[in-house]
Amino acid sequence: xxxxxxxxxxxxxxxxxxxxxxxxxxxxxxxxxxxxxxxxxxxxxxxxxxxxxxxxxxxxxxxxxxxxxxxxxxxxxxxxxxxxxxxxxxxxxxxxxxxxxxxxxxxxxxxxxxxxxxxxxxxxxxxxxxxxxxxxxxxxxxxxxxxxxxxxxxxxxxxxxxxxxxxxxxxxxxxxxxxxxxxxxxxxxxxx
Amino acid sequence: xxxxxxxxxxxxxxxxxxxxxxxxxxxxxxxxxxxxxxxxxxxxxxxxxxxxxxxxxxxxxxxxxxxxxxxxxxxxxxxxxxxxxxxxxxxxxxxxxxxxxxxxxxxxxxxxxxxxxxxxxxxxxxxxxxxxxxxxxxxxxxxxxxxxxxxxxxxxxxxxxxxxxxxxxxxxxxxxxxxxxxxxxxxxxxxxxxxxxxxxxxxxxxxxxxxxxxxxxxxxxxxxxxxxxxxxxxxxxxxxxxxxxxxxxxxxxxxxxxxxxxxxxxxxxxxxxxxxxxxxxxxxxxxxxxxxxxxxxxxxxxxxxxxxxxxxxxxxxxxxxxxxxxxxxxxxxxxxxxxxxxxxxxxxxxxxxxxxxxxxxxxxxxxxxxxxxxxxxxxxxxxxxxxxxxxxxxxxxxxxxxxxxxxxxxxxxxxxxxxxxxxxxxxxxxxxxxxxxxxxxxxxxxxxxxxxxxxxxxxxxxxxxxxxxxxxxxxxxxxxxxxxxxxx
Numbered sequence: 001x002x003x004x005x006x007x008x009x010x011x012x013x014x015x016x017x018x019x020x021x022x023x024x025x026x027x028x029x030x031x032x033x034x035x036x037x038x039x040x041x042x043x044x045x046x047x048x049x050x051x052x053x054x055x056x057x058x059x060x061x062x063x064x065x066x067x068x069x070x071x072x073x074x075x076x077x078x079x080x081x082x083x084x085x086x087x088x089x090x091x092x093x094x095x096x097x098x099x100x101x102x103x104x105x106x107x108x109x110x111x112x113x114x115x116x117x118x119x120x121x122x123x124x125x126x127x128x129x130x131x132x133x134x135x136x137x138x139x140x141x142x143x144x145x146x147x148x149x150x151x152x153x154x155x156x157x158x159x160x161x162x163x164x165x166x167x168x169x170x171x172x173x174x175x176x177x178x179x180x181x182x183x184x185x186x187x188x189x190x191x192x
Numbered sequence: 193x194x195x196x197x198x199x200x201x202x203x204x205x206x207x208x209x210x211x212x213x214x215x216x217x218x219x220x221x222x223x224x225x226x227x228x229x230x231x232x233x234x235x236x237x238x239x240x241x242x243x244x245x246x247x248x249x250x251x252x253x254x255x256x257x258x259x260x261x262x263x264x265x266x267x268x269x270x271x272x273x274x275x276x277x278x279x280x281x282x283x284x285x286x287x288x289x290x291x292x293x294x295x296x297x298x299x300x301x302x303x304x305x306x307x308x309x310x311x312x313x314x315x316x317x318x319x320x321x322x323x324x325x326x327x328x329x330x331x332x333x334x335x336x337x338x339x340x341x342x343x344x345x346x347x348x349x350x351x352x353x354x355x356x357x358x359x360x361x362x363x364x365x366x367x368x369x370x371x372x373x374x375x376x377x378x379x380x381x382x383x384x385x386x387x388x389x390x391x392x393x394x395x396x397x398x399x400x401x402x403x404x405x406x407x408x409x410x411x412x413x414x415x416x417x418x419x420x421x422x423x424x425x426x427x428x429x430x431x432x433x434x435x436x437x438x439x440x441x442x443x444x445x446x447x448x449x450x451x452x453x454x455x456x457x458x459x460x461x462x463x464x465x466x467x468x469x470x471x472x473x474x475x476x477x478x479x480x481x482x483x484x485x486x487x488x489x490x491x492x493x494x495x496x497x498x499x500x501x502x503x504x505x506x507x508x509x510x511x512x513x514x515x516x517x518x519x520x521x522x523x524x525x526x527x528x529x530x531x532x533x534x535x536x537x538x539x540x541x542x543x544x545x546x547x548x549x550x551x552x553x554x555x556x557x558x559x560x561x562x563x564x565x566x567x568x569x570x571x572x573x574x575x576x577x578x579x580x581x582x583x584x585x586x587x588x589x590x591x592x593x594x595x596x597x598x599x600x601x602x603x604x605x606x607x608x609x610x611x612x613x614x615x616x617x618x619x620x621x622x623x624x625x626x627x628x629x630x631x632x633x634x635x636x637x638x639x640x641x642x643x644x645x646x647x648x649x650x651x652x653x654x655x656x657x658x659x660x661x662x663x664x665x666x667x668x669x670x671x672x673x674x675x676x677x678x679x680x
Binding site for chain 1: 219277279288440444589615616658660
């Protein structure tokens with residue numbers, strides 16, 4: 001048995017020679033072949049553009065415009081002395097589907113008396129934090145994280161205070177942009 | 193094998209990397225000889241523009257596969273979602289309208305090129321001389337392509353798709369004895385519905401394409417076996433004209449024609465995107481369905497047959513015509529190929545085409561002449577345009593199981609459910625999350641008293657899962673329990 005394979009021989013080289021005089025036409029034919037290959041590749045690449053854009057749409061499309069949910073009229077919150085819980089309608093887009101859900105938020109006043117909207121999701125493990133009027137603080141029922149009336153962390157396992165949501169006032173209506181934040185991190189980080 | 197004169201150089205030395213790579217590959221795959229076999233196919237009488245249609249069809253079929261596969265990336269074949277997803281493709285997805293339009297115009301292009309291919313084969317008498325099976329397989333492919341067009345038309349599930357397919361499938365029930373059964377089989381029931389859509393989807397995307405692959409392979413094999421027939425003057429069994437290899441001239445012509453199709457279909461798809469009408473509404477009673485243009489002559493022809501004669505019109509005449517078409521190479525045994533020497537077959541063939549053209553024109557004229565029909569068709573066209581202008585409406589998905597609470601107390605309970613944060617573990621409307629089980633149907637498991645006691649003092653399994661005792665006023669607790677009971 002031979003120890004090494006013989007070199008790869010061109011196969012069927014006699015085949016082409018039988019139908020065309022090989023030596024004469026080969027350069028012309030191979031130039032044409034190159035031209036056709038390049039042309040096909042070019043047209044193919046051009047046609048691939050819409051296909052690639054089509055496939056990449058969910059990745060490249062601008063994130064859906066930020067949607068604002070109504071919290072209530074500003075007048076409603078003028079004279080609040082303690083955090084007020086409100087349910088906001090939020091809309092989530094999933095391709096061609098739209099999901100509506102309700103999320104609780106708190107309208108509170110910060111130290112300067114300005115309205116602030118807080119997410120009710122505990123920054124610890126994501127339970128919804130209730131306002132405990134008797135003790136004048138937020139106390140999470142899951143692991144007893146505690147926050148002051150403006151949402152500042154005052155005790156318990158939570159890594160940071162309650163998360164402030166972006167808000168704006170339009171024609172007397174308090175609007176909030178509901179967001180989800182990463183839990184268990186000392187720094188606030190939007191995830192959706 | 194390796195003739196010394198075939199190459200000036202020894203293949204082992206001085207060769208470029210590419211040449212060595214090609215040789216390496218060829219030694220293992222035989223690709224070069226395959227290519228030679230494909231490209232050096234002899235064409236008696238030389239390359240001709242008349243021969244471009246077959247490869248153009250292959251090219252168009254590939255284009256349909258590519259665009260179709262990608263359209264399926266967003267399409268959902270169900271009566272609930274089909275229209276929304278096609279609307280999403282058309283109005284939202286980048287390149288979606290273009291891709292869908294290329295797919296849609298591509299189907300029209302296939303019908304046109306298919307007809308040209310058949311006409312060329314017929315006029316040149318290229319079905320003669322031991323080419324019966326080649327012709328029969330071609331006829332099967334023709335039928336399969338028409339099947340693709342018919343099944344694909346329903347998939348967008350808009351008004352015209354729905355009603356045109358309703359009419360199209362109704363024709364089946366004219367067939368005696370088995371007609372109604374066939375119609376139900378195709379529709380997946382007596383009426384058009386989501387099962388019809390699923391069936392058409394499977395036919396359009398899996399079954400018919402698989403058959404087309406099979407028969408295209410046979411068609412090409414049989415074509416290569418019998419060889420190209422050449423011009424009308426050539427003897428079909430033993431062409432004695434000097435031949436020219438397929439490559440380069442015929443290949444350049446084929447590719448040129450394919451490029452022409454690309455440009456034409458591409459421009460059309462870009463400048464005049466295919467429309468999508470409003471979603472199918474089966475309760476609509478005045479909608480006038482019109483099929484795709486290539487089915488219009490048949491649509492018109494079927495109008496002429498009413499009552500008992502419809503069997504003749506729908507079954508007997510098309511059956512005879514179909515048998516004549518398929519059986520052509522068996523019936524026409526002469527080897528004469530020049531069309532002017534075959535007046536009977538060419539005349540009959542031309543007559544059928546003339547009739548189809550006549551029916552097409554008739555249909556158009558009848559629609560224009562009847563004012564009621566013309567206004568309705570115009571109205572439908574306007575509805576389509578209006579729908580196209582509307583922005584895309586995503587489908588509203590209520591959280592599942594989230595029917596509106598049935599009474600005020602349950603409504604209050606729902607508010608509490610969210611306010612107390614029950615939903616952060618048990619999910620909106622109690623659908624459940626990874627953190628806690630769903631509460632839908634919990635009312636069947638426990639009565640109100642048990643639910644209340646569980647809320648006040650969760651059992652050990654619940655406590656292990658992180659469930660806290662609920663501390664609420666009795667009225668609120670009642671409301672919450674009532675809401676939990678309402679979750680079904």
